[in-house]
Structures are given as structure tokens and as C-alpha cells.
Amino acid sequence: MGSKLYHNILKRHTVDKDDEGYIYWMREMENGTTRDSVEEFFRKTAEEENESITNINLEDFLTEEDEGKRMIYVMPMSIGDVFLSTSLFKSLKESYPEYNLYVATQPLNFEILKANKHVHKVIPYMPQMDDLLWLEGKGDHKGFFEIAFLPYVGTQRIFDYQHNGKDSLPFKINY
Numbered sequence: 001m002g003s004k005l006y007h008n009i010l011k012r013h014t015v016d017k018d019d020e021g022y023i024y025w026m027r028e029m030e031n032g033t034t035r036d037s038v039e040e041f042f043r044k045t046a047e048e049e050n051e052s053i054t055n056i057n058l059e060d061f062l063t064e065e066d067e068g069k070r071m072i073y074v075m076p077m078s079i080g081d082v083f084l085s086t087s088l089f090k091s092l093k094e095s096y097p098e099y100n101l102y103v104a105t106q107p108l109n110f111e112i113l114k115a116n117k118h119v120h121k122v123i124p125y126m127p128q129m130d131d132l133l134w135l136e137g138k139g140d141h142k143g144f145f146e147i148a149f150l151p152y153v154g155t156q157r158i159f160d161y162q163h164n165g166k167d168s169l170p171f172k173i174n175y
Helices: 002-008 020-030 035-054 079-095 107-113 132-136 152-157
Strands: 070-074 100-105 121-124 147-149
Touching (some): 020 035, 070 079, 100 107, 107 121
Parallel strands (some): 070 147
């Protein structure tokens, strides 16, 4: 039962039975805490964290000196997707050498990006970043970045890469 909570609410596909959090909640449930109250705790905590992210002011993370020369790469979740994204950063900087590359993701993933020499700054993902026009601007809103990349929309939000098993695009690394 506890594994399902971890899988369904925390989106952990595997559960380390030695994880301190897992052990704590299993003990709580053995002592009479109901599954519903544990689930309510997880959901309330997630809502509070999401609320704190929503209240972040993006401008607090931007460098004033690079206004007009910013690009952002947004990959909110999935440590694997964030890690694989790092292979693109050199190419982005070569294609846009005058722009500073900001990367937006969950704070949990910051460590992966911290030492990447192509990344100017890692900033927390916020739900407003799903809107390309909020990032780049439209009408009276000048935006925050000149160029915004949101590849996760096609990998994490919309299922669009099945192709019925009929695609044959190779993955090649050219160094």
C-alpha cells in the first residue's frame, strides 16, 4: 500500500525500501495512521510547494546586464530528461553565442546543471513558463527572454512520439 502512495503521489517508479521517508510512513501506517491521511499530507505538502513556486518573481533570478540577450531552456522535471538536455547546451551556445543560457527546472535537478559551463544561471521552474508568450513577450508584455525553448511540452505534457513503432531516427553523438 505504501509503495503505491510513493508511486502515484510522489511519482517514484521504484521505491527504495531502505529510504528513511518510506520507513517513516510505513511505521506511521502500522501505528494506525490511515492511508487517506497520509495521502492528504502528501497532497497538502505538494500544494504548498506549488504555491510557493507560483509566487516566485522571475525577475529576481535574471541578470540585469544581459537584458536583451537571454535565452531559456525549460525542462521542469524528470532527472533523466534534464540530464539528457545538457547535451544540447554547447550547441545552443554555439548557435547563439551572444545570449546567456538560463535553464529552468525543479530545484531537485539544480545539482546536475550547476557546473555546466554553458549555463549562465539555473532558475526554478514555475507553471507560467508553460506559456511561450509569457516568456518571450506579446503585445505590451515585453517578456523576459528573447528565445525560449520548451521541449518538455512534447515529451512530458503531450504524448506525441509513438509513431506506431514505424520511425527509425538514429541517435548519434558527434564529438
